[in-house]
Amino acid sequence: MPTSATARDTAPAFDRRGVPAAGPPVIIDAVSKVYSNGTKALDHVAFTVADREFVTLVGPSGCGKSTLLRMVAGLGSPTSGEITVFALPPAEARKQQGGATFVFQDPTLMPWRSVLANVTLPLELRGVDPAVRAQEGMLALELVGLAGSARAYPRQLSGGMKMRVSIARAMAVHPQLLLMDEPFGALDEITRQRLDRELQSLWARSRLTVLFVTHNVFEAVFMSTRIVVMSPQPGRVAGVVAVGVPFPREDAFRSSPEFGRLVQRVTELLAGAGVDGLAGDA
Amino acid sequence: MTRAVSRSALAHIGREYLPPVAFGVLFIAVWYAIIIALRVPGFILPSPGAVVAAAVKNSGGLSHAILRTFLEAMGGFVLSVIVGVALALLMSQSKVIERSLYPYAVILQTIPIVAIAPVIIVWFGPGVPSILTVSFILALFPIISNTTLGLISTDHNLLNLMELNEASRSQLLVKLRIPYALPYIMGGLRIASGMAVIGAIVGEFVGGIGGVQGGLGYLIVATASMLQMGYLFAAALAACGMGILMFVAMNGVSYLMLRNWHESSVQREN
Numbered sequence: 103m104p105t106s107a108t109a110r111d112t113a114p115a116f117d118r119r120g121v122p123a124a125g126p127p128v129i130i131d132a133v134s135k136v137y138s139n140g141t142k143a144l145d146h147v148a149f150t151v152a153d154r155e156f157v158t159l160v161g162p163s164g165c166g167k168s169t170l171l172r173m174v175a176g177l178g179s180p181t182s183g184e185i186t187v188f189a190l191p192p193a194e195a196r197k198q199q200g201g202a203t204f205v206f207q208d209p210t211l212m213p214w215r216s217v218l219a220n221v222t223l224p225l226e227l228r229g230v231d232p233a234v235r236a237q238e239g240m241l242a243l244e245l246v247g248l249a250g251s252a253r254a255y256p257r258q259l260s261g262g263m264k265m266r267v268s269i270a271r272a273m274a275v276h277p278q279l280l281l282m283d284e285p286f287g288a289l290d291e292i293t294r295q296r297l298d299r300e301l302q303s304l305w306a307r308s309r310l311t312v313l314f315v316t317h318n319v320f321e322a323v324f325m326s327t328r329i330v331v332m333s334p335q336p337g338r339v340a341g342v343v344a345v346g347v348p349f350p351r352e353d354a355f356r357s358s359p360e361f362g363r364l365v366q367r368v369t370e371l372l373a374g375a376g377v378d379g380l381a382g383d384a
Numbered sequence: 385m386t387r388a389v390s391r392s393a394l395a396h397i398g399r400e401y402l403p404p405v406a407f408g409v410l411f412i413a414v415w416y417a418i419i420i421a422l423r424v425p426g427f428i429l430p431s432p433g434a435v436v437a438a439a440v441k442n443s444g445g446l447s448h449a450i451l452r453t454f455l456e457a458m459g460g461f462v463l464s465v466i467v468g469v470a471l472a473l474l475m476s477q478s479k480v481i482e483r484s485l486y487p488y489a490v491i492l493q494t495i496p497i498v499a500i501a502p503v504i505i506v507w508f509g510p511g512v513p514s515i516l517t518v519s520f521i522l523a524l525f526p527i528i529s530n531t532t533l534g535l536i537s538t539d540h541n542l543l544n545l546m547e548l549n550e551a552s553r554s555q556l557l558v559k560l561r562i563p564y565a566l567p568y569i570m571g572g573l574r575i576a577s578g579m580a581v582i583g584a585i586v587g588e589f590v591g592g593i594g595g596v597q598g599g600l601g602y603l604i605v606a607t608a609s610m611l612q613m614g615y616l617f618a619a620a621l622a623a624c625g626m627g628i629l630m631f632v633a634m635n636g637v638s639y640l641m642l643r644n645w646h647e648s649s650v651q652r653e654n
Contacts, residue, residue, distance in 0.1 A: 177544055197550055204548050210541040213645040214563045224549045227559070255645050 125189055126150040127279050127311045128174060133183035134336075135169055142336035143169050146183070149330050149339060151279075151313050156305055158314045158326040160368060166337030167315045168207075168283050174313060175204040175281050187279065195279075202279040203272040207287055209264035211256040211271075218243065218252040221271045228275075235274075242274040243267075245304060262293040269301070273308075280305075282314045286321070298324055299353070306349050319372070323364045324356060331371040341371040430614040435621065438614030445603070446615075450622050453584050453599035456512065457626065460519025461580035465573065467520075468527030476535035476561060477553075486532055493525040498586055505591040514591040515599070519583030523576035530575070534568025535561050567646050570638035577630035585623055600626075 128151035135144040143166040151157045159167040172178055173185055176193035187195035187202055195201045203224075211220045218239045219226075225235035243249045246266040256264055265285060272280060285301075286294040298321055305312055316322055322329050326345050333340040345364055347355060355361055412432050418424060419431050426434055439446055471489075475482040501518050508514040538561050546556050588601025598606070600623045607616040 172544075175548060177547065196548060204544075206541050206545070208541055210539070210545055212542065212560070212563070214566070223545075223559075227546070227549045227551050227555055257645060 126152045127188055128313060129184075129186045130170070130174070131184045131186075133170065133173070133180045133185060135166065135173070135178075136181045144180070145336035145338050147332075147337060147339055148183075149342065151311060154309055154311055156302075156312045156314065156325055156327045158316060158322040158329050159332060160316060160319060160322045160329055160372070161332030161337065161340075162317060162334050162372065164337075165332040165334040167332055170337070171281050171283050171313060171315050172204075175202060177204075200276040200278055202281055203275055203277040205268055205272050205280065205282040205285045207284045209256070209261075209268040211264060211267060213256050215255075216252065217248065217254050217256065217259070217267050220256065220267055221274050224271060224275050238274050239270075242270040245273055245308075246270045246300065260293075261289055262297060265289065265297060266300070269304075273304075278311060280310050280312045282312065284315050284317065287316065287318075294318075294321065295353075301325070303350060319365050319368050320356070322368060323361060324351060329368055331368055333372075333374060340374065343367050343371065427611050427613050430617055434614040435617040438612070439618035439622075442615050442618070446618060446622060449598060449600045449603045449619065450626065453581070453588065453601065453623070454626060456515045456587070456599060457519055457580040457584040457630070459516050460583055461523050461577055461630075463516070463520045464523035464527055464576055464580065468524050468572070468576070469531055469569065472528050472531035472535055473557070475532050476557075482532070482536070489525060489528040489532065493529065497522050497583065498590075501586055501590045504587075508591075510591045515584055515587030515601075518587035518591075519580045522583035522586075523580040526575040526579060527569070527572040530568045530572025531565060534565025537568075538564045567638075567642060570634070570641065574631060574634045574638065577634045578627045581623065581627045581630055 130147055130149055133144055133147045134142070136142050147166075147170060149157075159170065161167045169178070173180055174187060174192055176187075176191075176196050179185075179192075185192055188198065190198070192202070196203075212223070215223070218236065221242050222230075222235040222239035225238055230238070240249055240252060243252055246269055248263060248266055248270060251259065251263065251267075256267065259267065269285070286297050289297065302325055304310075314322075314325060323345060329343040329345065331340045331343065332338065343364065347360060415429075415432055419429060430438070471485070475485055475489075497518060501514075504517050504521075505514045508517055542560055542564070543556075546560055551559070584599065585601035585604070588599045589605055600619050603619040604616060604623070607613075607619060
């Protein structure tokens with residue numbers, strides 16, 4: 103079983119074996135996207151995501167941030183420009199063991215599968231040995247604190263728990279790049295803040311690179327090392343805000359003057375009133 | 385604990401079954417009342433007692449006819465499931481095939497089968513082959529249309545998830561499309577099971593063989609022509625009962641297959 107052996111190789115997990123060491127994990131180079139109906143969704147978007155960064159794309163609905171993230175996952179391709187993931191085209195990069203995985207806005211679970219069977223689905227599709235994938239699945243569930251619900255079915259879980267199962271499924275393949283499309287957008291504010299904290303600690307522990315999409319400015323500031331602010335119609339980079347606050351960030355960060363200042367900065371960029379905004383439009 | 389459970393179970397049975405049983409009793413009472421009040425002669429509307437008496441008197445012929453019709457309906461049903469699901473799977477595999485066949489699968493449902501049943505008799509001759517064919521055709525379309533609908537309405541995000549994980553065509557079908565379509569397929573089977581019974585009886589109307597080989601459809605036609613109203617009602621009621629039984633059985637199968645996850649089979653607390 104060569105595939106199961108591969109899974110075991112990366113089992114100590116979350117280190118960066120087998121990845122081309124040089125260069126940032128994600129390079130987005132002058133990417134434009136025109137939909138088949140003629141709508142221009144993205145216009146010359148360019149930025150990179152460095153190794154172990156947590157980069158967040160913030161923008162209003164219709165700024166093409168989800169479209170961009172999906173293209174980084176290899177779902178659809180740019181009309182012009184180029185996206186490279188681990189120095190490969192996105193559709194190639196996701197085939198690599200432990201390359202990029204995608205977390206959808208909805209939990210996107212199969213209701214007929216137990217929690218564990220949902221988490222191990224990607225391993226099952228790769229032909230990993232059942233015993234190995236059960237073990238890997240349990241490890242991934244422990245990561246999100248849901249090992250006790252392995253035998254439950256999705257309908258028995260709350261919205262927040264379903265989202266954690268979805269994250270566990272993404273983590274089960276030991277990705278080096280996690281692409282997250284407004285994963286907590288449908289949750290209530292209290293649950294969202296708790297999952298933000300959990301994701302942050304997961305990220306810090308596992309040394310992942312994360313590209314995260316949200317329209318929530320507070321979430322972006324709390325989570326990110328860098329925020330790419332996008333303007334809509336067509337989607338452009340309105341500006342980039344670095345968040346230099348060290349990790350782990352406690353809840354107290356949310357009420358600090360620094361937090362308020364960063365939120366204001368991002369909000370200004372979103373409103374098109376940034377002092378040095380629109381600089382990223384290259 | 386046990387007592388509490390059994391009491392709530394009893395209460396549940398009471399809530400579930402008491403109203404329909406009460407209605408049934410009321411129905412029979414009204415039936416009797418009409419016969420007595422309006423002095424309806426037995427050759428127009430037999431009393432419930434006369435129906436039971438006729439059923440008992442002719443129990444041999446009746447049970448024979450029931451078994452025969454049941455086997456024909458089951459045959460038509462099983463054939464329709466096999467062919468219907470296979471055709472739907474074929475359509476789901478190719479957009480071209482789906483576009484060319486699906487509209488017909490929908491439109492053909494509206495064909496009044498009674499109108500073409502004589503044609504089938506001409507082709508296959510009277511007897512089991514014709515009856516099976518009518519039953520099969522009637523049961524086929526709900527299965528094709530429901531299964532196809534289920535197979536083509538797969539959740540878009542789940543499809544993306546499979547694509548991101550490089551799922552093969554067969555993995556996509558077996559691990560996503562078919563399970564996703566299962567509630568739809570079950571809905572189709574439920575309709576088809578009833579249609580198969582109707583098809584078998586219609587087939588026997590037009591192409592049934594008399595004597596010991598006759599099923600319920602033949603019996604209904606024969607007893608009606610001889611004004612044996614008690615026997616006719618017994619046969620018709622047996623046909624109803626068979627349809628209901630098939631429906632209930634399919635509900636049971638559907639519940640067993642979906643109980644863990646689908647809304648239709650999940651018990652709600654509120």
